[in-house]
Amino acid sequence: MVVRESRRIRAVLAAACVSGLLLAGPAALITATSAAADSSTSATSGTTLRAAMDSSGVDTLNPFLAYFDGALGIFGDVYPALNSVSADGTSGPYLASSWTTSADKLTWTFKIRSGLTWSDGQPLTAEDAAWTFNLIMTNSTAATANGSLVSNFASVSAPDATTLVITTKVPQANMLSVSVPVTGIPIVPKHIWEQHTGDLKNFKNDSYPLVGYGPWQLTDYKPDQYAKLDANKTFVLGAPKFDHLIEPVYKTQDAAVAALRSGQLDFVSTINPTQYQALRGQQNLDSFDAAYHHWVAVEMNPGAKTRSGKAIGTGNPALADPAVRTAIALATDKKTLVTKVINGLGEPGAGYLPPAWKQWAWTPPAGEALDYDPAKANATLDTAGYTKGSDGIRIDPKTHKPLELRLGIHSDSARDTAISTYMSGWLAAVGIKVDIQSLSMSKLNDNLAKGDWDLLMDSWSTGADPTYLLGIQTCATLPMDDGTGGNTDAFYCNPEFDKLFQQQQTAFDPAQRSQIVGQMQDILYKANSDLILYYDNQLNVVRTDTVKNLAAGTADANGMLPAQALFWDYINAAPAKAAGSSSSSGAVGWGVGAAAVVLLAAGGLVIRRRRSNSDERE
Structure with a gap:
């Protein structure tokens, strides 16, 4: 993010x-x-x-649109969820006091607590939960923040005030993590929000006190x-x-x-x-x-596109070449960043999911780690045809332009400043010129959504269930042609990854699911759209x-x-x-x-x- x-x-x-x-x-x-x-x-x-x-x-x-941590924290405090999450990542009751699954694992029935009321005194029932999920399932704007979490839902209904029934297209192993505080879908009061569905993208939800629970x-x-x-x-x-x-x-x-x-x-x-x-x-x-379930990374723009395949943005086309992204990874000394930038209070990055959640911890197989190796980075670019000019900067063999990349950093971040200084020097050593652009938060995010960037500083954290963080790397999170409906992290889109994304949701055996998620992390590691620099301690x-x-x-x-x-x-x-x-x-x-x-x-x-x-x- x-x-x-x-x-x-x-x-x-x-x-x-x-x-x-x-x-x-x-x-x-x-x-x-x-x-x-x-x-x-x-x-x-x-x-x-x-x-x-x-x-x-x-x-x-607006919880249907937000993804900043400050907003998500507030939503967790003021809106209910179906389930809670304990410190060790296991799911527990919240609005739902209990739940059962059908023999084929396609139907989940949640018993919703009775007697609860929204802060304005109106009853809080299963209908509020059903309405929230159905809105996300049927309204592309409402799906902006959390659409990937309900992509496998076939239907959601509330036969009575204390019963919520969710039917999925295929069995879904992470159902108890779909609606949890902060990292999942918040349940909103139907009687407040149903009047705003026609212009949801412009609704600010700023009447106080906010009606919630x-x-x-x-x-x-x-x-x-x-x-x-x-x-x-x-x-x-x-x-x-x-x-x-x-x-x-x-x-x-x-x-x-x-x-x-x-x-x-x-x-x-x-x-x-x-x-x-x-x-x-x-x-x-x-x-x-x-x-800490958090990482710091550099995003690389592999070629921003919409869901229809329409190219957008001003990204340097050289980054569509896997060899260039691989060379950047090889030229980056992650151990030095851990030592110098965070004083050793963390560890070098590799897998896409932070190792604080041990069930998803992944490291590259022996011999496949893209460890710091500037000589190999230079050789990779040489082989790919990026020759050095007289000034030491390589030339893109397709565009015949110098290999110069913009690196967007947050103007208020000492961390970004330190990392970008190191990155600029390391990439210059392999023939890539870096133009560090110190931008406001709003400008960085505007550029991200439009594809107007080459490299960007990035950071994310995740809850115990990895579905959301994995989901923002799927093709379904690319924006529509009109610029709406997308929350992609780095415009990554890979049908093989998407297939595994669906498979991990259906794997009820923890070991099997961990193996699938490991395959997904292997794909992301080799793609280098997100170069995970390090995991920092909290x-x-x-x-x-x-x-x-x-x-x-x-x-x-x-x-x-x-x-x-x-x-x-x-x-x-x-x-x-x-x-x-x-x-x-x-x-x-x-x-x-x-x-x-x-x-x-x-x-x-x-x-x-x-x-x-x-x-x-x-």
Whole structure:
């Protein structure tokens, strides 16, 4: 996934300059932004958990269209799902209290809990789930985000308020992962959404409080500033221990960490390795390392096309040549990136699925690994006919143009900057010139969708079931000719891969499914449309003087916790002190985190920021 950046910073900077705040120093700015936030959010009683929003931010609050982690996290908090997922990846109850399958494994019958209501008091029934699935199955716009998850559905019905029946075209092994919090399909209230199906692509879903059902209710959201949620104290899986959840948006992790240190935040997830090491052992801060279901990669444009096969975009045609993509992989020193960019807190990439989910872990067979080998990269290009010119840059034998590639990076990402510097040098050594283009998040994603790119920095994370992440590499996620309906990751399309994608969904035997998924990863590895650079550890920090019980699981011998799920972490987190005795009570301190888009630190201007985030996660 690629990330985007807001433009609101310009207005905030202008306002700050006009008012003299940038000259007055940090204290004046924080005081002013705190007051502005307090007036916009209004103080509330009770305890408040203040956690920085995933720095990908929110692309849209329309769950049929969204794919940024910030948005998906909110949907997991405010919309229900059929099933829940435990920390080890196993499925459990949520809206469905139980389920059965037919002997031929084509029909699933879910028993939906009775007596639940949406936040506006209307009954929450099986009909809401059936309507949600049917909309995705029949409306190409509604299928934008999660269409691949229902591609095998033949029919969905609700014979009564507590019964949901799903019939599939062929047996589907991952049925209990189709609708789960964050990584699956959220169930929406039919009585709210049915009036918006005619113009779904333009519906913003921005009337607050948002009508939903989950551990939290979204009561306010200001783009590029904050999301404010109130606890659902009757939530069926257990009420949150805090009364409120505030998720401020920070444009840089440095700003978020500064807010945490000063007591304006309680929790920051996915900090960078330098921050993690600097915060370890500090008073009132617990920095913890967890296995992460996330990778960082470089996308290569193999030739952007629509579903009908129509070529689109301005990608360099040389990247349609597998030899060029293979040479780029061979010229990339992943071990150095792990050592230098993330301080060893991760491992070099290979398989498309992160190894945190051990059942899907894959490595290339012996002798087939595309390890760092610049000599072999040069030989590969020589054999393919890309000769070097007098300036050392190779010439494309088909177009007779210099082999020059654009590398799009996120303008707010120190990680991207570091990686691109290494990549530029390594590729130059094999005769490929790199033009590094530092772009806003919105521009990067616009370019991605249109095919107007050569190489792009990319990052994704995944839940325990790999269907969604594998699905974005299928032909079905290519856009339509009119530009709608697609959520492809890198315009990859391979009928053999698509066939295996369908097979893995029908494999109920875990070992058989793992083998099929391994074949799919082998295909992607050799295609090199996504060059997986590394898997980074999940690095988090929480204030122990305001929060307890947030991190879940037991650390291994190396001190690493299992992969964390914020859906459960925010439910289980509890105030460290009695209400009213800490900065997490009510709205105290929230204003600074929410509205302090600009901070002055260490004598300079720090602009906070922000698919998964550029510096984290997708």
